[in-house]
Amino acid sequence: MTVRNSLSPKRSRLSAALFAAILTPVTASTFAQQIEESQKTSTATTLDKVVVTGSLIPQTTKETFTPVTVISAEDIQARGFSSVSDVLQQSSFATGGIQGSQSSASFTQGAETVSMFGLNPGYTKYLINGRPMADYPALYNGSDTFNNISGIPVDLVERIEILPGGQSSLYGSDAIAGVVNVILKTRVDNTTISIRGGTYTDGGGDSGRVTLATGFSAADDRLNGVFGVQYESSEPIWAYQRDITKQYYRNGTSAPLASRDWLVYSPFTSYAFLDPNNCANVTDAFGGTEGLQTRPNFGDENYCGSFFTPGYRTLKNGKDSLQVYSHATFDLNDNHQLYADVLYNDEEVKYHVGSNYTWWGTGVEWGYYYDPDLDDFLNLQRAFAPEEMGAGGFENSMNKDKTESWHVTLGAKGRIGASKWDYDIGLTSTRYELDEQGFARFAGPINDYFQNKVLGPELGLDPYYGAYPVFQPDYAAFYTMMSPEDFRSFTGYTSSKSKTTNDMLRGQLTNSELFSLPGGSAGLAVALEAGQEEWSYKPDARLLNGEVWGTTSVDGGGERDRYAAIAELRLPVFDPLTISLSGRYDRFEPDGAETVDKTTYSLGIEYRPVESFLLRGKYGTAFKAPTLADQFQAESGYYNLVTDYYNCQLLGFDPTEVDQCPAAFSNRQFFGTTEGSRDLEPLNADVWNVGFVWAPLPALSFTADYFRWDIRDEVGSQDPDGLALREMYCRTGANGYDINAPVCVDALSKITRDSLNRITEIYTPKVNEAQEILEAVNVSANYVWDTGVYGQLMFRGSYTNNLKHEFVAFEGDEPIDLLRNPGWSSDPKSKANASVTWRKDNWSTTLYANRIGHTPNYRARVLETYDDPTGRAGKLKPFTTYNFSVSYSPLDALDLSLSVSNLLNDMPPEDRTYPGTSGAPYNSSQYSAYGRAVYVEARYMFGAK
Structure with missing residues (x-):
């Protein structure tokens, strides 16, 4: 038999109805069924105790002092969600913008994550079946540790529980913004196979998914379990498949400006057009869109370019993934049970960073060269066209991220003799291995190729500075296309391997009937943890020694032992009042760095003046230990592009006019470096929440909760473009910046100029x-x-509003209002979702809406204010998308469904304050340009009656 937790005392019919009503927002079908059952009986109802995310002690209600949002498997399907990341990113708690597949050339373009309440993605603790997930080996923004949630098989999810707010007193480090517990299926009654196919109506993104799940039983029903496998394949969406991203913006503050695909420019005379054939030899490039272009007031003004190069990047990653999952239990006897969970993920993600990052120029190797025939210092710059890459075009230069991960838990649980003490001892081991196969231009071969074909031999050093090489290039040869064979001669792939591991032994003792109080039985849980963590990032050696042109990498690695002791005490002081106390001690012992230890605690209160109303509150502390990457990341470099706002400002171009600023400043390549520190301290936070749950009717419930965080000692590094913008404001004194303020001293110290x-x-x-x-x-x-x-209607809604969000970058600075300073944050203040489901007989249909509140427009973001004399800096209107699904069961064993995501095919709100130099005139961290997706699915249950 299955080992079960002890039963609770009997409760009234109203209590059972409340239990059903306040399970917000548990699946509608289960919700309705519980209400019907509670209304059918007038006798007392006995409820099993359950373990709820946010507590270690089994209890009879899922609404406690910590609010938990439950999203069931039925919810996921009905709302048209296609993945776990889709579920979480559309949660009302996910108000923060994130980098992802639309963020070209970001450090983790192949990964998926979430920002709860606008906090760092690494501030959310992710669990699978209650055990921590492995960290993603690559670093978000090249700096931060986080979890990639793309490798969880959505078809094998039983439910997802979202616990907002700081939870370190139970879950330790990282649980600052909240906890997400993904609970996979532990029971399957019938072998089930589902087949799902989908496409986007605007093109691209075709996908197919097959899932098989079955239950098994043996040894006289002592051995029980689930086995499941999910395989999915999806094609990428290319930017040229969407009108908003296929070319430079046509409705902006300036006329569209074609890309500078073949350009000669000087720091003194700006553009120099030196093609005797007026671009005639390159007109086949980029689908025949290349031609002679003009940029007024820039030197000779002419160059070879195209208005359609923004389309040559991926918006949505292509992906092939396989997940295998199994859960099993074996009953040794009535009191003791062995259990095991195994989740394996194998995934390959493909994406392209775009034509803006697939180019060559003389600036990287030589800075400038001197041409004695022109008596000028010059640079060559040229993009690579898909026609130069052979059949398939840019598909021949895709980046590929290959991952393998394991999440294994083995353990035993049961009751100690005839006592009321339950035990649970488990060993969890996680592994996450990543192989980033990055498309590369090799420095020696590519420079040799252009020196042989275009530049010619080096003729000494310039006569003015004695520092720059002298060349007499063949400019006609520069303005020509190359063969695929030539392109392959200096390109290839690098392989950077990284991994994280986390092994944890955990033992817990629980007594939910420790002693009696007027309100019921007190409960106690105590637990000990011991484990080891490792992170290593080993880039391809050629990325570090300069063999790869224009590209470098993160480097580093470290390991540490960690220990924790946890205790939770639940006290039903009297019938309406329950008090919960929890505390945790964590200790991290890294090899080669200082030991970090931290104690956290929390106090929670539940007060029920009447059966249908719950007042709740919690105060506690939270923390985040420096990650291994924070401590052991070696000095790591990278190349990127930044706007030199200061030089543009000196030339009379403010941050909203950088499209008119010379290319030497508006598109400046720089070398960036970052590194960890072994002297970092943990992040500390005070957190609290207060709210209520009200169920005036068995079928109606409301919840409202207020949250507050006071976070200190954050570990972080700054955005280079933001630093360059602030450096300009500091140097010029604009926007009230004081050059002697700490934020200005820091910005100026971080930027090196020649x-x-x-x-x-x-x-x-x-x-x-x-x-x-x-x-x-x-x-x-x-x-x-x-x-x-007429059937049954079910309505649900959730709304989150950030009331205050202030940030202080350095001690001594004035607080920055992130809700009102658009230069520092482009997140919406609010986010909401709502759904209505109709069910009758074998039919079910759901309409789901997801609303993103006001976000700042582009002009407000670059000005860092809404106070704009022109009146154009402002906010975009709220943006709502709709999903629709309908399902029908012609047989008990067969379910058919159709779902449509983004039913109205809405594109991101148009922002006409973007300049014509933008190829993606929308905030990709908040909005998606994917458009409408249509999915059909068939699910068959063998043996169903």
Whole structure:
């Protein structure tokens, strides 16, 4: 038999109805069924105790002092979600913008994550079946540790529980913004196979998914379990498949400006057009869109370019993934059970960073060269066209991220003799291995190729500075296309391998009937943890020694032992009042760095003045230990492009006019460096929440909760473009910046300029400096209406509003209001979702809406203010998308469904403050240009009656 937790005392019919009503927003079908069952009986109802995310002690209600949102498997299918990341990113808690597949050339373009309440993605703790997930080996923004949630098989999910707010007193480090517990299936009654196919109506993104799940039983029903496998394949979406991203913006503040695909430019005379054939030899490039272009007031003004090069990048990754999952239990006897969970993920993600990052120029190797025939210093710059890459075009230069991960738990649980003490001892081992196969231009071969074909032999050093090489290039040869064989002669792939491991032994003792109090039985749980963590990032050696042109990499690695002791005490002081106390001690012992230890605690209160109303509150502390990457990341470099706002400002171009600024400044390549520190301290936070749950009717419930975070000693590094923008404001004194303020001293110290006052390097090490204060409120509602012969209607909604979000970058700075300073944050203040489901007989249909509140427009973001004399800096209107699904069961064993995501095919809100130089005139961290997707699915259950 299966080992079960002890039963609770009997409760009234009203209590059972409340239990059903306040399970917000648990699946509508289960919700309605519980209500019906509670209304059918007038006798007392006995409820099993359950373990809820946010507590270690089994209890009879899922609404406690910590609010938990439950999203079931039925919810996922009905709302048209296609993945776990889709579920979480559309949660009302996910107000923060994130980098992802639309963020070309980001460090983790192949990964998927979430930002709860606008906090760092690494501030959310992710669990699978209650055990921590492995960290993703690559670093978000090249700096931060986080979890990639793309490798969880959505068809094998039983439910997802989202616990907002700081939870370190139970879950330790990382549980700052909240905890997400993905619970996979532990029971399958019938062998089930499902086949799902989908496509986007605007093109691209075709996908197919096959899932098989079965249950098994043996040894006289003592051995029970589940086995499942999911395989999915999807094609990428290319930017040229969407009108908003296929070319440079046509409705902006300036006329579209074609890409500078074949360009000669000078720091003194700007553009120099030196093609005797007026671009005639390159007109076949980029689908025949290349031609002679003009940029007024830029030197000779002419160059060879195209308006359609923005289309040559992926918006959505292509992916092939396989997940295998198994859960098993074996009953040794009535009191003791062995259990095992295994989740394996194999995934390959393909993406392209775009034509803007697939190019060559003389600036990287030589800075400038001197042409004695022109008596000028010059640079050559040229993009690579798909026609030069052979059949398939840019598909021949895709990046590929290959991952393998394991999540294995083995353990035993049961009851100690005739006592009331339950035990649970488990060993969890996680592994995450990543092989990033990056497309590369090899420095020696590519420079040799262009020196042989275009530049010619080096003729000494320039007569003015004695520092720059002298060339007499064949400019006609420069303005020509190359063969695929030539392109392959200097390109290939690098392989950077990284991994994380986390082994944890955990033992817990629980007594939910420790002693009696007027309100019921007190409960106690105590647990000990011991484990070891490892992170290593080993880039391809050629990325570090300069053999790869224009590209470098992160480097580093470390390991540590960790220990923790946890205790939770639940006290039903009297019938309406329950108090919960929890505390945790964590200790991290890294090899080669200082030991970090931290104690956290929390106090929770539940007060029920009447059976249908719950007042709740919690105060506690939270923390995040420096990650292994924070401590052991070696000095790591990268190349990127940044706007030199200061030089543009000196030339009369403010941040909204950088499209008119010379290319030497508006598109400046720099070398960036970052590194970890072994002296970092943990992040500390005070967290609290207060709210209520009200169920005035068995079929109707409301929740409202207020959250507050006071976060100190944040570890972080800064955005290079943001640093360059602030450096300009500091140097010029604009926007009230004081050059002697700490934020200005820091910005100026991080940016290196050469003798010509151009940005060459930006340094962003990790420090314990930043502080945040965040206040937010979440409200939700749930209602079931039984219309009799017309079926059943179920309404649900959730709304989150960030009331306050202040940030201090360095001690001594004035707080920055992230809700009102658009230069620092482009997140919406609010986010909401709502759904209505109709069920009758074998039919079910759901309409789901997801609403993103106001976000700042482009002009407000670059000005860092809404106070704009022109009146154009402002906010975009709220943006709502709709999903629709319908399912039908012609047989008990067969379910057919159709779902449509983004039903109205809405594109991101148009922002006409973008300049014509933009190829993606929308905030890709908040909005998606994917458009409408249509999916059909068939699910068959063998043996169903």
